Amino acid sequence: MIARDRSKLGRLASSTAGVAVVLIVLVAAAWAFGLFATTSAPSPLAPLDTPDEPFEVESETSAGPVPAIRVRHIEGTDTDESSDARTEPARPRGADLYLRVVDPSGRRTPSIVRVRRNDAMNCQDAQLRAVFMKPGVEAVLRKLEPRAYVVEVFKAHESMAEASESALLAFVERKNALPKESRPLDLEDGRDRRLLLHLPAMAGLELTLTKNGTPLQSGTVNLYKGIDASKFMDEKVAATAKSMAADAVLVASRTIRGPGSVRFDDLTPGKRRLEVRVGTHETAHWFDIEVSTGVASRRIALDLCTATLEVRFEGGRDEDLQNAVLVSLPRRTRRHRTIPVGGARKLVLDDIACGSHDFELEGSDGAILAKVSVPVGRAERKEVTMKVAGREIVRIEVKDRVGTPMLAFVRVRAEGSDTHKDQRIVRGKGSLELAPGRYYLSVRSIPAHPEYGPERRIDLVVGFPQDLVFDLR
Numbered sequence: 001m002i003a004r005d006r007s008k009l010g011r012l013a014s015s016t017a018g019v020a021v022v023l024i025v026l027v028a029a030a031w032a033f034g035l036f037a038t039t040s041a042p043s044p045l046a047p048l049d050t051p052d053e054p055f056e057v058e059s060e061t062s063a064g065p066v067p068a069i070r071v072r073h074i075e076g077t078d079t080d081e082s083s084d085a086r087t088e089p090a091r092p093r094g095a096d097l098y099l100r101v102v103d104p105s106g107r108r109t110p111s112i113v114r115v116r117r118n119d120a121m122n123c124q125d126a127q128l129r130a131v132f133m134k135p136g137v138e139a140v141l142r143k144l145e146p147r148a149y150v151v152e153v154f155k156a157h158e159s160m161a162e163a164s165e166s167a168l169l170a171f172v173e174r175k176n177a178l179p180k181e182s183r184p185l186d187l188e189d190g191r192d193r194r195l196l197l198h199l200p201a202m203a204g205l206e207l208t209l210t211k212n213g214t215p216l217q218s219g220t221v222n223l224y225k226g227i228d229a230s231k232f233m234d235e236k237v238a239a240t241a242k243s244m245a246a247d248a249v250l251v252a253s254r255t256i257r258g259p260g261s262v263r264f265d266d267l268t269p270g271k272r273r274l275e276v277r278v279g280t281h282e283t284a285h286w287f288d289i290e291v292s293t294g295v296a297s298r299r300i301a302l303d304l305c306t307a308t309l310e311v312r313f314e315g316g317r318d319e320d321l322q323n324a325v326l327v328s329l330p331r332r333t334r335r336h337r338t339i340p341v342g343g344a345r346k347l348v349l350d351d352i353a354c355g356s357h358d359f360e361l362e363g364s365d366g367a368i369l370a371k372v373s374v375p376v377g378r379a380e381r382k383e384v385t386m387k388v389a390g391r392e393i394v395r396i397e398v399k400d401r402v403g404t405p406m407l408a409f410v411r412v413r414a415e416g417s418d419t420h421k422d423q424r425i426v427r428g429k430g431s432l433e434l435a436p437g438r439y440y441l442s443v444r445s446i447p448a449h450p451e452y453g454p455e456r457r458i459d460l461v462v463g464f465p466q467d468l469v470f471d472l473r
Helices: 002-040 165-174 235-243 318-322
Strands: 053-055 069-071 095-102 111-117 129-133 139-144 148-155 181-186 193-198 203-211 218-225 249-257 261-267 270-278 283-291 299-304 306-315 325-328 337-340 346-353 355-362 368-376 381-388 392-399 408-414 421-425 429-434 437-445 456-460 466-471
Touching: 095 111, 095 129, 111 139, 111 165, 129 139, 129 165, 148 193, 181 193, 203 218, 203 270, 203 283, 218 261, 249 261, 270 299, 283 299, 283 346, 306 355, 306 368, 355 381, 368 381, 392 408, 392 437, 392 456, 408 429, 421 429, 456 466
Parallel strands: 095 193, 203 299, 306 381, 392 466
Antiparallel strands: 053 069, 095 139, 111 129, 111 148, 148 181, 203 261, 218 249, 218 270, 270 283, 306 346, 325 337, 325 355, 355 368, 392 429, 408 421, 408 437, 437 456
């Protein structure tokens, strides 16, 4: 019995020892794993091995330096051979523009300030921004892209103070308003700017208009100004502005309803061109004036020297006169006028300006049917005759690749004309009736040549018809 008890105690001791060995192995493994993890990276609560060091990004903004970026360096985590801290480059933050507007007396005045790209001539590409300027309050446009801009100031009313930015832009565009002040501005990234805009002194203009000494009872008065190319920093835009005439921009327009008195208000000082349109066909009279803030210059008396010209048309075909127009030269200017003839054999041009006039009678195909130059004097009534040219025959033949006549279209353009006429050539042969002069003709076949080919020049002289062959081989 004693032997059995000893055997039981031996087995219990050996099992207890086995459990103890297992426990010791587990504790040693846990200790070893904890030590490895600790040496690889600190726990989230562990203190950093190196202190935080601020990395200052220098900025010369008026709104103060950019806040410091703190770089945390942790031992053992760098894969680079260098132990320097690695940071991502700061993204461009744009620039803020702080604005104030004052009038000539130094007082702040309600207005709309629009900022647009300097290198864009139309609103679609200008990336417009706008803000309403309350009197005595500084406004700001935030996060503008770094680029060249033009800052413009427009007259506004206090009722628009709560309007949205899109509503302000739409108001300026809808009114086709002209800025009272504008200046170029170059914004750099990260550099805010403060801009004080001074409105120029505004002037009024009162006109007294007479016609050959008698008060003018009806008509239209248009006031124009040129474009200041120095306002544009972009060279291409400035070159375009320089090429424009002094009457490039319409400032204001008034209708005469009374004894020749017209008034303009809120004008900026400077040189202006004044156009007065009078008579049945609204012929133009031009004046160069100076707008300034002086009291004496606010009242200007202008007398229109007018005459009456009766134009008669002789010769030619009635169908040519039906769609013809009488054109006053020079073309592509504001002095250019186009008066429909409507088949008449006589036109009366009343109230035309004194001096020399050049006219052309232009057909529906752009051909010049007649020309005349005539001088007129004050209160003079003069008659002039324009001899309408007849038509000459131009026979045309169009051949295909093997020399067979084919169906085609011929395009005719008179020299100096912006219009052209297309005529169908059936079975490859046809004819045109053109007035004497210089023309440019081109041909395309159907359906082989969808585009017109190179132009050929011809000179038509009275009594000399021409034959033309277009070989599309």
